[in-house]
Amino acid sequence: MATNSTVIVPMLLPARLLSEIRARFHHVGTCPITKAPRIFFENGGGSLKLRAAIAASAELAAIPDQEQRDNDASRYITAVINRGREDLRLFFGASTGQVISGETGTELIYRFIRAVALSAPAGPFLSSSLEHPASFDSAKLWADRTGRTRIAIKLDIHSGTVTPADYAQAITPDTRLATVIHTSQLTGLHVDLPGIVAAIRRVAPDCYVIVDGIQNAPHGRVEVDRYGADAYVFSAYKAYSRLAIGFAWIGPRLERVPHEHMQGKSDKYWELGSRDPGIYASHSAVVDYFDWVGSHFTTDAGRRARILAAADAMAAHEKALVGLLIDGNGPRPGLVQNNKVTLVGPASLDDRQGIVSFGLAGRSAPDLVREFAQRGIRVHARIDDAYSGHILADLGLKDCLRVSLCHYNTPEEVDAFLAALQDISASI
Numbered sequence: 001m002a003t004n005s006t007v008i009v010p011m012l013l014p015a016r017l018l019s020e021i022r023a024r025f026h027h028v029g030t031c032p033i034t035k036a037p038r039i040f041f042e043n044g045g046g047s048l049k050l051r052a053a054i055a056a057s058a059e060l061a062a063i064p065d066q067e068q069r070d071n072d073a074s075r076y077i078t079a080v081i082n083r084g085r086e087d088l089r090l091f092f093g094a095s096t097g098q099v100i101s102g103e104t105g106t107e108l109i110y111r112f113i114r115a116v117a118l119s120a121p122a123g124p125f126l127s128s129s130l131e132h133p134a135s136f137d138s139a140k141l142w143a144d145r146t147g148r149t150r151i152a153i154k155l156d157i158h159s160g161t162v163t164p165a166d167y168a169q170a171i172t173p174d175t176r177l178a179t180v181i182h183t184s185q186l187t188g189l190h191v192d193l194p195g196i197v198a199a200i201r202r203v204a205p206d207c208y209v210i211v212d213g214i215q216n217a218p219h220g221r222v223e224v225d226r227y228g229a230d231a232y233v234f235s236a237y238k239a240y241s242r243l244a245i246g247f248a249w250i251g252p253r254l255e256r257v258p259h260e261h262m263q264g265k266s267d268k269y270w271e272l273g274s275r276d277p278g279i280y281a282s283h284s285a286v287v288d289y290f291d292w293v294g295s296h297f298t299t300d301a302g303r304r305a306r307i308l309a310a311a312d313a314m315a316a317h318e319k320a321l322v323g324l325l326i327d328g329n330g331p332r333p334g335l336v337q338n339n340k341v342t343l344v345g346p347a348s349l350d351d352r353q354g355i356v357s358f359g360l361a362g363r364s365a366p367d368l369v370r371e372f373a374q375r376g377i378r379v380h381a382r383i384d385d386a387y388s389g390h391i392l393a394d395l396g397l398k399d400c401l402r403v404s405l406c407h408y409n410t411p412e413e414v415d416a417f418l419a420a421l422q423d424i425s426a427s428i
């Protein structure tokens with residue numbers, strides 16, 4: 001089982017807390033444009049936004065002042081950024097290295113891979129086809145450009161994941177860089193990250209390990225001190241805040257790899273250009289939210305302890321929802337009781353984190369998206385495109401429907417989805 005440091009037992013959030021949680025988000029039950037009622041199961045494409053995060057961002061966006069000036073507005077901005085960095089460090093669970101922001105998760109991953117590719121001695125790069133193109137494509141591109149081989153571990157439809165044993169089999173002592181996805185945005189399976197990093201380091205101790213944590217970060221613990229990797233990246237818009245912001249933790253080894261930076265700054269400085277204080281303020285609002293959720297589950301006074309308690313409670317709720325989706329609830333059949341459904345990955349809840357993808361015989365995934373939309377349910381089709389083509393090819397699928405849940409979703413919403421599925425299945 002490839003979960004976090006604690007085993008997550010499926011457990012719904014108390015109903016009253018869940019309704020308080022929902023009140024903290026924009027557009028929970030209706031489409032922002034049509035205002036029609038809507039169940040939002042497209043969290044893998046971007047989460048709902050916390051009201052407090054958006055308000056904090058808007059407040060900062062209106063301030064024209066810049067850092068490093070001798071005035072109160074400038075000092076305020078610096079304080080906001082410093083608090084944001086401290087909150088990011090707490091969120092990552094990082095006691096070493098540094099946290100930085102960038103244009104997107106993809107851009108940060110490309111930048112790290114490019115820096116390693118341009119400075120590491122000859123030797124291959126290793127990825128897996130479970131990955132998003134953010135790491136899968138960039139490792140290939142930079143391996144090609146620097147005359148290296150790129151080895152890609154394959155996955156299959158039954159497991160829907162990759163394991164430490166897969167990495168152990170593929171790694172060679174001269175592998176210079178390995179990419180790992182913490183949770184797949186398509187299969188929803190969470191990998192054993194510390195196990196994979198250990199399998200890599202046993203054979204190639206100096207290999208740089210870059211982790212795409214974009215699907216995990218909003219749905220489970222982030223504990224970079226425990227993983228032994230060199231970089232961990234997530235995107236703010238999947239984590240209740242703004243679009244087009246990536247955050248990364250960079251470990252002490254990667255920090256020193258030569259990279260583009262202003263010449264007057266330290267060799268360990270990775271950020272390019274002025275920082276937007278609004279993104280830090282909005283992430284602090286996200287961490288305040290975790291802190292508040294966590295305070296319902298622990299009496300620990302430490303902010304990090306409450307962040308972890310919140311992450312575990314959110315993960316437990318999502319696991320319970322995924323359980324309802326897969327197994328149904330008494331009279332309502334779940335996905336496994338529907339003989340037209342082909343599930344991606346195992347039916348077991350062990351390593352699932354908020355996402356279930358499946359095919360329905362007799363309907364393409366894009367058609368299903370439209371049919372669910374007619375019933376007020378937003379889901380997404382994964383098709384043979386730039387994002388999912390390489391994953392679907394390994395799974396042997398043309399397309400699949402992705403249902404991506406979040407901790408603010410309710411058991412009633414899952415039941416409505418299953419009722420709609422029953423209805424659609426009966427019409428085939």
Ligand SMILES: Cc1ncc(COP(=O)(O)O)c(C=O)c1O
Pocket residue numbers: 044045104105106107132134181183184185212214215235245246
């Ligand atoms: C797992 C994963 N990695 C990377 C990305 C790309 O993130 P961004 O849009 O911030 O570049 C996504 C976005 O869908 C994702 O789900």
